[in-house]
Amino acid sequence: MSALRVTLVHGLAGSTRLWDACRAEAPEGVRTTAADVRWPFDGTAGPGLAGDPAGLVADVVRGTRAEVVVAHSFAANALLEHLASPQASPLRAAVLVAPFYRPRRQDFDWETISYYFNRFHLILEEGLHVSAGGRLDPEVRHAMALRVRESIGPYGWMDFFGAYLRTPALPLHRVRLPVLVVAGSDDRAAPVSDARALAGALPAARLAEFPGCGHFPMAERARSFGRLLGDFLAPPDRSAGAPSADAPLEMT
Secondary structure, X not given: OOOEEEEEEOOOOOOHHHHHHHHHOOOOOEEEEEEOOOOOOOOOOOOOOOOOHHHHHHHHHHHHOOOEXXXXXXXXXXXXXXXXXXXXXXXXXXXXXXXXXXXXXXXXXXXXXXXXXXXXXXXXXXXXXXXXXXXXXXXXXXHHHHHHHHHHHHHHHHHHHHHHHHHHHOOHHHOOOOEXXXXXXXXXXXXXXXXXXXXXXXXXXXXXXXXXXXXXXHHHOHHHHHHHHHHHHOOOOOOOOOOOOOOOEEEO
């Protein structure tokens, strides 16, 4: 029996390194591919891709011949848009890690815009902290985050926030495949309330929350994340073992 092809897609300003620990804990019968996504903020990716993160993720899915996609943060939103479109790829399942979602247009206000505009570099700084295993000096990490923010620029930020703003209008009833929504209870970028609302809005979704975890559950709780992924992808009749100490709280 061939291995299940699972593609891992990092978010904004992320890298494949964020999946290293998770890939080391990949469940049996799963072959993972970490896609190195170049989000086209400067318009160099060619027609139809710049400003179209869902289109870029669709190309990644087709290029890796994915059967399951695990997408993080901004990529989770891009994948969600793709899955809700008429051109959605025929995946077996999807995993949305730390997604951004609000069910109503009135859930966005000026304070929300101010929060993400003024704290954007702090989200990037957290990613650098996790990917470096906490080894970066705080001042160096802060300076690096500011440089990353400059490289993303206003167009990249608008791509991110525009995807967030579009979530109330997504036709989620079209997303019929099994979806696992994963969140960290202490995520300051994508609040756990977003994940709960999204899991409740999708027709066939499960929600898993990691207590005391931030925006990067696949790196911060790699072993438990791998176990969770294995249980989600396993045949329905396979019984799960005893949970680990940092296992997520699962809801249906």
